[in-house]
Amino acid sequence: MRLSVVDSGHALKHKINLKVVEIYMRARAPGVVKTVLYRPDFFGGRMLSMTQHVMRGPSEWAVGERELFAAFISRTNQCPF
Amino acid sequence: MGLTRLETLRPMGLMATDSRRPQALLYKLLGANVKTPVAVREAVAKGQDVPKDLEKLVAKIHRHPYKVTDEDVLPLKQKYSEDELFEIIVTASTGAALERYEAGMRALEAAKSKPAKAEPAKAQSTRMEAAK
Numbered sequence: 391m392r393l394s395v396v397d398s399g400h401a402l403k404h405k406i407n408l409k410v411v412e413i414y415m416r417a418r419a420p421g422v423v424k425t426v427l428y429r430p431d432f433f434g435g436r437m438l439s440m441t442q443h444v445m446r447g448p449s450e451w452a453v454g455e456r457e458l459f460a461a462f463i464s465r466t467n468q469c470p471f
Numbered sequence: 472m473g474l475t476r477l478e479t480l481r482p483m484g485l486m487a488t489d490s491r492r493p494q495a496l497l498y499k500l501l502g503a504n505v506k507t508p509v510a511v512r513e514a515v516a517k518g519q520d521v522p523k524d525l526e527k528l529v530a531k532i533h534r535h536p537y538k539v540t541d542e543d544v545l546p547l548k549q550k551y552s553e554d555e556l557f558e559i560i561v562t563a564s565t566g567a568a569l570e571r572y573e574a575g576m577r578a579l580e581a582a583k584s585k586p587a588k589a590e591p592a593k594a595q596s597t598r599m600e601a602a603k
Binding site: 392393394395396399425428429432433436437439440443444447467468469 | 490491492493495496499500503505535536537541544545553554556557558560561565
């Protein structure tokens with residue numbers, strides 16, 4: 391992580407959230423999760439709301455199809471997830 | 472947010488009211504009262520008139536973000552705090568993403584309005600040109 395505040399500068403409640411994620415995953419929390427939980431009033435809260443709407447909201451496309459689109463675009467951007 | 476700020480954002484087409492629209496995310500980032508001046512956030516979101524010291528990082532975020540390295544970010548810590556860099560990086564990333572989203576939507580609209588038989592006719596015309 392290039393910004394230490396995004397790596398470990400979260401508010402207490404988000405530090406607890408990250409710890410739960412790490413216990414559940416048995417691995418370090420992914421960078422994207424750390425990013426959206428850092429100063430969520432500025433970025434992450436709105437980002438999560440939009441992502442939830444796009445990926446899980448009403449659509450002609452099934453959830454699996456949308457996940458496939460996202461994976462394909464990420465791969466094309468050379469940023470696989 | 473004062474009226475002046477809203478007037479600044481209106482020309483960018485960022486008056487989205489549905490908070491779940493992609494434009495609304497950038498609107499929120501530009502309208503927030505944070506450490507980085509709104510003019511700098513607007514510049515990095517658009518990738519135009521970017522402050523000299525941020526040009527390299529912002530250009531990479533807009534064109535090929537996977538090429539960003541420690542060398543692009545670490546020297547900037549001498550001038551900017553980490554919170555300022557966070558604001559700059561997420562705003563530039565969101566601006567770049569929105570550009571791609573809007574380009575994709577324009578391409579879809581163009582494809583919808585294109586006559587179904589236009590392509591074969593063009594191909595035939597090209598073949599006739601070549602035969603001359």
